[in-house]
Amino acid sequence: MSETLLAALSKPQMFGNRSQLKTWLIGILKHKIIDLIRSNARLVTAPDTASDDDGDDLDRLLFKADGHFAETPNDWGKPEETLRQAQFFQVLDACMERLPPALGRLFLMREWLELSSQEVCKELSITPTNLYVQLHRARLRLQECLNLHWFGGSRVSRSG
Amino acid sequence: MRTCRQAAALVIAREDRALSLPDNIALKLHLLACKACPNFENQVLTLRAAMGRWRNDGDEAIPTDPEP
Numbered sequence: 001m002s003e004t005l006l007a008a009l010s011k012p013q014m015f016g017n018r019s020q021l022k023t024w025l026i027g028i029l030k031h032k033i034i035d036l037i038r039s040n041a042r043l044v045t046a047p048d049t050a051s052d053d054d055g056d057d058l059d060r061l062l063f064k065a066d067g068h069f070a071e072t073p074n075d076w077g078k079p080e081e082t083l084r085q086a087q088f089f090q091v092l093d094a095c096m097e098r099l100p101p102a103l104g105r106l107f108l109m110r111e112w113l114e115l116s117s118q119e120v121c122k123e124l125s126i127t128p129t130n131l132y133v134q135l136h137r138a139r140l141r142l143q144e145c146l147n148l149h150w151f152g153g154s155r156v157s158r159s160g
Numbered sequence: 161m162r163t164c165r166q167a168a169a170l171v172i173a174r175e176d177r178a179l180s181l182p183d184n185i186a187l188k189l190h191l192l193a194c195k196a197c198p199n200f201e202n203q204v205l206t207l208r209a210a211m212g213r214w215r216n217d218g219d220e221a222i223p224t225d226p227e228p
């Protein structure tokens with residue numbers, strides 16, 4: 001453990017409040033993870049390209065054969081209004097936890113570690129096409145989860 | 161003119177890579193003409209903003225009262 005880290009943990013009152021300490025610690029952890037990944041240490045195995053989705057292909061459920069939306073997407077209103085609400089982030093956390101592990105890992109490498117698409121491909125030994133297909137699935141799943149559990153939408157149905 | 165399915169795919173793809181110029185133009189034209197896709201775009205942008213906040217602030221929304 002670094003000297004700085006030890007020093008900080010022994011003097012928590014150095015930080016204005018607990019959340020600043022938490023933010024600082026998470027920042028350090030995040031950068032350590034990024035450094036490990038970039039130094040080519042193999043941390044994660046390549047995701048199982050056999051679908052985690054159990055055939056639940058959101059794309060097919062969301063669109064009709066002619067390419068139109070099966071249902072008009074919900075109007076989520078102004079993002080600023082949504083982000084003002086603490087409970088929204090609890091729902092977002094829950095939705096992220098519901099992602100299949102391989103999708104979640106990949107999504108977090110982009111969205112939390114902020115690795116570039118190329119870096120994610122290199123680390124997971126997948127092609128860019130594969131990456132974009134999986135990110136597409138992850139993003140659609142999150143949106144569908146938020147739509148259902150926050151914005152009052154109804155579940156897409158497997159009709160016809 | 162692209163279908164909504166194609167436009168939605170481009171809106172999502174844009175989160176992780178640059179679109180080609182023709183795709184960009186086709187998408188913008190579709191968004192002008194379509195009533196459904198701007199709602200979908202707003203969903204994608206909301207998730208983008210939410211992830212930005214989540215990434216920086218963890219589980220906190222905008223700052224509330226300082227801790228006692």
